[in-house]
Amino acid sequence: MKFLKPAALAAMMAVFGTAAAAEDVINAVTFTPGPSDFSKEFARFVEDVNAKGKGVVRIDIKGGPEVIPNPQLGTAQQSGLIDMVLLPAGLYLELVPEGEVLSASSLPPAEARKNGAWDLIDSIYQKKGNAKLLAHMDASAGFHLWTVNEPKLNADGMVDFKDIVLRASPLYKQLFENLGATFIIQPAGEVYTSLERGVINANAYPALGYASFGWDKFTKYRVDPSFFRMDVLISMNLDRFNDLSPEAQKIIVDTAAEHEAKSFADTATLVEKLKADMVANGQKPVEMKDPGKTKFLEAAAAASWQRMEARDATYIADLKKLFQ
Template structure:
């Protein structure tokens, strides 16, 4: 019953040849993705830079195929599309789908950095919530560090005491800061970015609230010639993945996605601050004027902004407020 050396060697080579000597490598995984702004806007450019880095690092393991922006899916549908699995990955602010995950308010309300929130357990907590309510896993909070401004067509009206009279403004808003602007006394029209140009052009609104970064990419600076300082809140752009899809990924794909996302998270904050400075200067050089609030009004404005997100979250769903305040507050 002995086996010759030649027979053993031949058998071993045959087994290796059909792949039985070692496990086969898993096939490369591809995730489809949609971004929330047109490709020329800085937020989309930031996301596409993340995708390029991921696709280079993830060759043979994981790739991202970008389907497009709002021409593929409107901003207001991105959260539902990801929850249902129609889209694997979205680059989208938390604000447009607060109806699904009201706790997304914390990304604009917090003054903590993503790194601090990863270290103190805040990210783990918010991902537990996003998983349950939005069927989503948040990879990164990107393009942060800067806030939102109110831009006006005409010089902002003043009250007798010199403060800005927000009651005379009809402001295009996102759902994220609607309550805050209403608290200031302004009339508010909630619209996605794709509708704003026409609203300004037709005079349906006389003001617009948005970040400096990306503003000129929409062409809105053609109509709004004044910027009210200071800014409020913090930009809340997220990169997230359908939770069921995330759970199905092999460990090496998850590792690459998370590593590249955290790298981009950090890099994008610095890049966003530079873009904010550069684009803000370009608008001022083109004739836009900055209007500063009197000190007392400025203080009240910032205090109101700081309170409003937490108040709205508590009104919508108080379940996780105490736990979130402990991490994000």
């Protein structure tokens, strides 16, 4: 039996190397349980990648917060413990405080990709979080206040926070501090029990995913208008992303951009349906009035920039130039 000469062997590997290469497998974790609207949307993205990348790249969803608790998810990705995460920027602020710009800004993701804003925030995540940003999901959905009891409005038309004990997240902690509200920082998994036991009597969250947690059983009032916007990100550990083949990278990046655009359109429609469903089940919308309404929205925008600048002012001027 003759052995192939090195040159012949190299030529054969060039022809068959791609076909023989092992499929890249990416492990992923989501910040919400499988049945939630967010996790279902992420699962559709994963299915699309796996179909387009058959034999090249595959994403395996390992689970949600039962696998890695939300407060640890950003650092788990940074260290390479997990490859890909579905995680709001608001739960990543200890690593990348600049991520708050995604909720504070009204710039649509498609425009952010055109004017360089997306490239800028991606570069910051790479430097600070060892993360490659892939998509900004659900960006057409905003946050609402949801209350157990009918909220009172002050003379200026803003909600009176005097009797409200609000569940908050790190994302909007600064806003409610500025407004003098009483709040408790809690992960989503603790909210149902807190509402049930009367530890809190209000919540701040988007309509998207709200009823899937069962919180609408307790909060019978939705306060309008919405504030901020969803900042859910699909991202990858940067080292793991760089280790992928160029073909695998392109499949993931292109598919993520497609799902980002689809998410922006679909989420706007879905949010209205979800709000209507909760109203049909007995929930009542309460609208803030001007000038208090405008004051509240201005306070929300200002709080985000205030917090970002206080934590690290390095990129603030560039972020304002592109995102405002």
